[in-house]
Amino acid sequence: MRPGIIPLRPLAVGEILDGALRLIRSSPRAALGLAAGAAVIGTLPLAIVQALEANEAFSSLFGEDASVRPPAGILPSVSEVIADAAGVLVQFLLVTVLTGVLTQILGRAVFGGRITAGEAWQRSKGRIPALLGTAVLTGLILAAPALVLITLIFFALGAAEIGLFFLLSLGGTVALICYVAFFGTRLALAAPAVVLERLGVIAALRRSWELTRGAFWRVFGVIVLTNIIVAVVTLVIGIPFGLMAGAILFATDGGSGATPVLVTLSVLSEMCAAIITYPLQAGVLGLLYTDRRMRAEAFDLVLQSAAADQYRLGWVPASADELWLRPAGGGPHGGA
Incomplete structure (x- = not known):
């Protein structure tokens, strides 16, 4: 049975990725419109910082006094690290909120129903504080x-402990990657739970942990695959902007007059990529959440029964949103 964007x-x-694309195609104004708003807010800080850093680097190579300038340091400055981290944090917050809002659209789209961006926002805005809280706590x-x-x-560097420095840099980085991969995966489904099940921050994180139990590698693999797709899409979209930037740098010989144009091109590149990739990431997380409920709780039986009722009605009522709530006792649907 497939009344909407996915089989029930x-x-x-492949069906998760296809469903995310179908979600965008079924409600393009809602999905891309909301993503555009998030992209404007999320990409400006990071894109501007990156563009200014790139322009400074090119100016040091092509500027008139390039031959007498000392080479830039290997490590970025503290201000650059803080600016980049702030940009990444803003993007993380926005993607989390967008995931929640688009999940509201997804809740209808699995039945073939549609809602506008305005309606999705109206139905989701009461959950924004919980979504932001979930994003902040997850980020921490x-x-x-x-x-x-x-x-x-930095302590090892200050103490001139070179051996400890390399041990922390290599071993610590590997351990950190494993830590982030594990906890990031186990907590990845919290945003859909905040909106569809109307849970609070802690309850949503616990719910995500519960849904990913015994399915870590599958969820992790889908998230990694999605991030690879996002990286490729971002790279492809950035190619024409990069070519234009190179042409401008060549034409202006790296002069300071190129800075505003480079900033604009960088912002546009980041923004165009975000408009496409934000809803894709949000759709994948929403469908991973749906898939885990179907596998762990026989939720597919609930969806199939509701879809049959809606077929007889000939439309998808707003009450379809209530199907995503868990039973009063917190047990799974369908008794599985």
């Missing part, structure tokens, strides 16, 4: 070990 049964990996959980590691690395 446990999903294959993932970032705390990184802050500790960075502190220890």
Whole structure:
């Protein structure tokens, strides 16, 4: 049975990715419109910082006094690290909120129903504080070990402990990657739970942990595959903007007059990529959440029964949103 963007049964990996694309195609104004708003807010800080850094680097190579300038340091400055981290944090917050809002659209789209961006926002805006809280708490959980590691690395540098520095840099980085991969995966489904099940921050994180139990590698693999697709799409979209930037640098000989144009091109490149990739990432997370409920709780039976009722009605009522709520006792649907 497939009344909407996905078949109402446990999903294959390809069906999750296809469903995310179908979500965008079924409600393009809602999905891309919301993504455009998020992209404008999310890409400007990071894109501007990156563009200014790139322009400074090109100016040092092509500027009139390039031959007498000292080479730039290997490590970025503290201000650059803070600016980049702030940009990444803003993007993470926005993608989390967008995931929640688009999940509201997804809740209808699995039945073939549609809602506008305005309606999705109206139905989701009451959950924004919980979504932001979920994003902030998740970010703290993932970032705390990184802050500790960075502190220890700088301590080792200050104490001239070269052996300890390399041990922390290599071993600590590997351990940090494993930590972020594990906890990032186990907590990845919290945003859909905040909106569809109307859970609070802690309850949503616990719910994500529960849904990913016994399915870590599958969820992790889909998220990694999605991120690879996002990286490729971002790279492809950035090619024409990069060519234009190169032509401008060549034409202006790296002069300071090229800076505004380079900033604009960088912002446009980041923004165009975000408009496409934000809803793709949000759709994948929403469908992973749906798939885990179908596999762990026989939720597909609930969806199939509701779809049959809606077929007889000939339309998808707003009450379809209530299907995503868990039973009062917190047990799975369908008794499985």
